[in-house]
Amino acid sequence: MYKVKKSDLKGQIVNFPIEVVQKMVEKQVHQGYKADVKVFQVSADKCSDGFDWSRTIEGDLFWRDIIHHANFDLFFEKYPKKEEKKELRGIKLLNEFEESLKKDDLKKSIDILEKIVSDALEHPLEYGINTGKGVDYSKLDILPFMATSSGTINCKTPKENKDRPPLGVMPKFIWDKKRIDMLKEAIKRYLDADKDIPVDWVTEYNDLVKGK
Numbered sequence: 001m002y003k004v005k006k007s008d009l010k011g012q013i014v015n016f017p018i019e020v021v022q023k024m025v026e027k028q029v030h031q032g033y034k035a036d037v038k039v040f041q042v043s044a045d046k047c048s049d050g051f052d053w054s055r056t057i058e059g060d061l062f063w064r065d066i067i068h069h070a071n072f073d074l075f076f077e078k079y080p081k082k083e084e085k086k087e088l089r090g091i092k093l094l095n096e097f098e099e100s101l102k103k104d105d106l107k108k109s110i111d112i113l114e115k116i117v118s119d120a121l122e123h124p125l126e127y128g129i130n131t132g133k134g135v136d137y138s139k140l141d142i143l144p145f146m147a148t149s150s151g152t153i154n155c156k157t158p159k160e161n162k163d164r165p166p167l168g169v170m171p172k173f174i175w176d177k178k179r180i181d182m183l184k185e186a187i188k189r190y191l192d193a194d195k196d197i198p199v200d201w202v203t204e205y206n207d208l209v210k211g212k
Helices: 018-030 038-042 060-067 072-078 089-102 106-122 172-192 199-210
Strands: none
Touching: 018 038, 018 072, 060 072, 060 172, 089 106, 172 199
């Protein structure tokens, strides 16, 4: 992987932190393009040889806020600087998740769980040891915390409290909020591409907003 240098920070990325540009190059390569920081010097926005924000795990709104609005604090919340990381990110998230379960804070538990799953997909080696035959989840066990495709949650903690009933289905108000955000992002992408917006998207969005 190409390592971004301070001398690369010019043109449209002149004021960007080097960590942000490094992640942009990583996304560029992940989507099948050649690592070429010069592409972003000419246009930090979406371009044919850059990367499609909507295809990243962070999503379109995340990169729009960082690249268009220079919200670099948002980036470092998700990707802390190495010198600021006093412990593995995964351990900290799992500890926060367990604390939220003890306090019966369902909404916070789900929010942290989403971060764990997202972070594990981005940094699998921080959640396991690479044995050469795949990742062995013996360093950190995230498997009990994974969300299922049906939206239910299996959240038996390593220190399971058998008196506590298991969590069930994601609350409807949380799902509705996530669905509203998904529809807004999809509609914005279609507007940017000058495409007709499916009527059922607009209808569903209006219904969800009215029901809030």
